[in-house]
Amino acid sequence: xxxxxxxxxxxxxxxxxxxxxxxxxxxxxxxxxxxxxxxxxxxxxxxxxxxxxxxxxxxxxxxxxxxxxxxxxxxxxxxxxxxxxxxxxxxxxxxxxxxxxxxxxxxxxxxxxxxxxxxxxxxxxxxxxxxxxxxxxxxxxxxxxxxxxxxxxxxxxxxxxxxxxxxxxxxxxxxxxxxxxxxxxxxxxxxxxxxxxxxxxxxxxxxxxxxxxxxxxxxxxxxxxxxxxxxxxxxxxxxxxxxxxxxxxxxxxxxxxxxxxxxxxxxxxxxxxxxxxxxxxxxxxxxxxxxxxxxxxxxxxxxxxxxxxxxxxxxxxxxxxxxxxxxxxxxxxxxxxxxxxxxxxxxxxxxxxxxxxxxxxxxxxxxxxxxxxxxxxxxxxxxxxxxxxxxxxxxxxxxxxxxxxxxxxxxxxxxxxxxxxxxxxxxxxxxxxxxxxxxxxxxxxxxxxxxxxxxxxxxxxxxxxxxxxxxxxxxxxxxxxxx
Numbered sequence: 001x002x003x004x005x006x007x008x009x010x011x012x013x014x015x016x017x018x019x020x021x022x023x024x025x026x027x028x029x030x031x032x033x034x035x036x037x038x039x040x041x042x043x044x045x046x047x048x049x050x051x052x053x054x055x056x057x058x059x060x061x062x063x064x065x066x067x068x069x070x071x072x073x074x075x076x077x078x079x080x081x082x083x084x085x086x087x088x089x090x091x092x093x094x095x096x097x098x099x100x101x102x103x104x105x106x107x108x109x110x111x112x113x114x115x116x117x118x119x120x121x122x123x124x125x126x127x128x129x130x131x132x133x134x135x136x137x138x139x140x141x142x143x144x145x146x147x148x149x150x151x152x153x154x155x156x157x158x159x160x161x162x163x164x165x166x167x168x169x170x171x172x173x174x175x176x177x178x179x180x181x182x183x184x185x186x187x188x189x190x191x192x193x194x195x196x197x198x199x200x201x202x203x204x205x206x207x208x209x210x211x212x213x214x215x216x217x218x219x220x221x222x223x224x225x226x227x228x229x230x231x232x233x234x235x236x237x238x239x240x241x242x243x244x245x246x247x248x249x250x251x252x253x254x255x256x257x258x259x260x261x262x263x264x265x266x267x268x269x270x271x272x273x274x275x276x277x278x279x280x281x282x283x284x285x286x287x288x289x290x291x292x293x294x295x296x297x298x299x300x301x302x303x304x305x306x307x308x309x310x311x312x313x314x315x316x317x318x319x320x321x322x323x324x325x326x327x328x329x330x331x332x333x334x335x336x337x338x339x340x341x342x343x344x345x346x347x348x349x350x351x352x353x354x355x356x357x358x359x360x361x362x363x364x365x366x367x368x369x370x371x372x373x374x375x376x377x378x379x380x381x382x383x384x385x386x387x388x389x390x391x392x393x394x395x396x397x398x399x400x401x402x403x404x405x406x407x408x409x410x411x412x413x414x415x416x417x418x419x420x421x422x423x424x425x426x427x428x429x430x431x432x433x434x435x436x437x438x439x440x441x442x443x444x445x446x447x448x449x450x451x452x453x454x455x456x457x458x459x460x461x462x463x464x465x466x467x468x469x470x471x472x473x474x475x476x477x478x479x480x481x482x483x
Contacts (some may be wrong), residue, residue, distance in 0.1 A: 054112030207273025271446025315346030335368030
């Protein structure tokens with residue numbers, strides 16, 4: 001019998017906006033093209049991903065001129081916490097449906113989620129999911145949505161249009177790869193290493209008034225033309241050398257390593273930030289073959305802290321450490337120092353993931369990479385795939401483990417690291433491989449992001465939100481992709 005006191009009650013199955021009666025579950029390729037629902041199109045979702053129920057019309061209004069947008073609709077980027085259960089995710093989506101219903105009652109039609117920007121790859125074990133979407137609501141809803149416990153970030157998207165782009169020939173495949181939204185073997189095989197640039201782009205100004213600290217071996221070629229500005233003036237600034245003694249004729253296993261790193265980050269022609277100032281910080285004693293001491297790295301970080309404070313370089317400095325970490329207390333002390341002393345100064349530390357082809361976990365950590373305040377960079381090969389065999393079973397002895405990038409939750413993102421040409425002082429190019437060379441590409445770009453005003457967290461957020469892309473395969477981290 002009908003309920004005489006009000007409208008007939010729908011069953012939970014019919015009323016549920018996520019039920020199959022009301023929301024189509026896509027089983028094939030995700031619909032990547034377009035934003036929102038076309039007229040008469042029903043809501044849909046990819047399995048385990050956000051449902052699409054906002055309209056294309058509302059999206060176009062939000063992106064269009066203010067004169068046609070009386071309700072001040074805006075496009076918002078929403079990222080959810082990666083450790084939510086399916087029930088928690090769906091509860092958030094139901095709340096978004098309820099907010100759309102509230103807007104409908106106010107006469108504002110078509111609001112809701114309009115684009116699924118989540119990863120469709122199954123995350124590896126112990127890896128948080130990448131769940132995010134674009135939604136259209138009145139501007140005042142930004143704080144409301146951002147206040148949800150399930151939401152990590154909610155921000156209004158800038159409506160600025162992008163100018164037409166030209167192309168510039170990059171010096172290496174790595175420079176081209178980090179400027180594109182995809183990279184693959186066919187692209188690499190074409191050897192068409194160009195990248196798009198905005199109109200009026202002046203590459204020579206990138207990283208200007210910013211400072212790069214290279215914690216590594218000493219620079220072997222301080223007169224290298226890559227360290228000059230376009231007028232031939234050196235950009236090398238005062239550094240710190242824990243082991244200044246040099247014996248003529250002694251060959252070290254680490255020779256040229258620091259030069260290669262510095263050039264990829266801030267070289268005049270081969271660097272990402274060709275206008276940055278460069279500080280060499282040597283922590284390798286002559287003849288040492290087993291690596292640097294963590295205690296020396298800590299001393300280097302303390303010197304950098306003093307230099308930043310005394311030089312007024314707050315929010316204007318990047319430290320690149322292309323040295324593998326460890327699980328030792330001294331490396332943990334380096335991590336603590338970075339968090340306690342460098343992050344408050346706006347200093348961004350970028351380190352390499354290491355080449356051990358192993359997973360880093362809380363039970364088997366590598367410091368200082370375990371800190372969210374440190375950008376740990378894994379490796380992508382020249383065909384756009386993961387560098388190494390991360391699914392190889394451990395073998396004995398450990399020295400027989402395949403060489404490749406380490407991985408795990410501690411790795412922030414990946415960047416090119418294989419067969420990258422770098423010029424030596426004599427003009428000969430040398431091909432370099434390893435995550436040591438992925439880190440400076442990211443470090444150089446972070447220098448370009450710094451303004452002297454933005455805090456550490458804002459820089460990391462801008463990097464990950466605006467300048468990374470989803471990987472082409474089943475990885476658990478994003479890839480550097482400069483927008």
